[in-house]
Amino acid sequence: MxxxxxxxxxxxxxxxxxxxxxxxxxxxxxxxxxxxxxxxxxxxxxxxxxxxxxxxxxxxxxxxxxxxxxxxxxxxxxxxxxxxxxxxxxxxxEYSSNSLVDIESMTEEEMIIVQNIITDLVNSLKKKKA
The missing domain is CATH 1.10.287 (Helix Hairpins)
Structure with missing residues (x-):
């Protein structure tokens, strides 16, 4: 009730x-x-x-x-x-990082660090494919 x-x-x-x-x-x-x-x-x-x-x-x-x-x-x-x-x-x-769950509770500075890590990861994957 x-x-x-x-x-x-x-x-x-x-x-x-x-x-x-x-x-x-x-x-x-x-x-x-x-x-x-x-x-x-x-x-x-x-x-x-x-x-x-x-x-x-x-x-x-x-x-x-x-x-x-x-x-x-x-x-x-x-x-x-x-x-x-x-x-x-x-x-x-299964390919996502569970660290992104509840990312909205991070500070903006912490989000920028995560963004940089993901950007570096994407760039390195692009280089491996090329």
Whole structure:
């Protein structure tokens, strides 16, 4: 049985994924574009007042602020699922180095060292084939 926290996380994950997909759709872009057009056209009726400017500024700021967290949540889940699939492929391939499993936990400097080792290995294999 799932706990209340697990249910909340699951619901938030589903919501974040849905919003992330929907916000990248053509419909979302057209809707946002039309809102900006309507706002721009309404400018003369409001004498381009500070309130008129504040409407678009406040609206976009709030939406962007919330979208950052929603998209990041969806991105974190996508990254984790890709990483798990890659780890499974590396672990199941007899020719792969198992040291690459869980490489994302290394520092960037450690990754560069591994990259250099692999590059040297590939270059030496190319020389042997030539």
């Amino acid at each position: 799932k706990s209340k926290k697990q249910n909340q996380n699951s619901a938030f994950e589903k919501f974040a994924l849905h919003v992330s997909k929907a916000s990248g759709s053509t419909t979302a872009f057209i809707t946002a574009f039309l809102i900006v057009v309507v706002w721009a056209i309404s400018g003369p009726f409001f004498n381009y007042s500070e309130t008129w400017q504040l409407v678009i500024n406040t609206g976009t700021t709030i939406i962007i602020f919330l979208m950052v967290f929603l998209i990041q949540k969806a991105q974190n889940k996508d990254s984790l699922s890709i990483q798990l699939k890659l780890n499974d492929l590396v672990a199941s391939n």
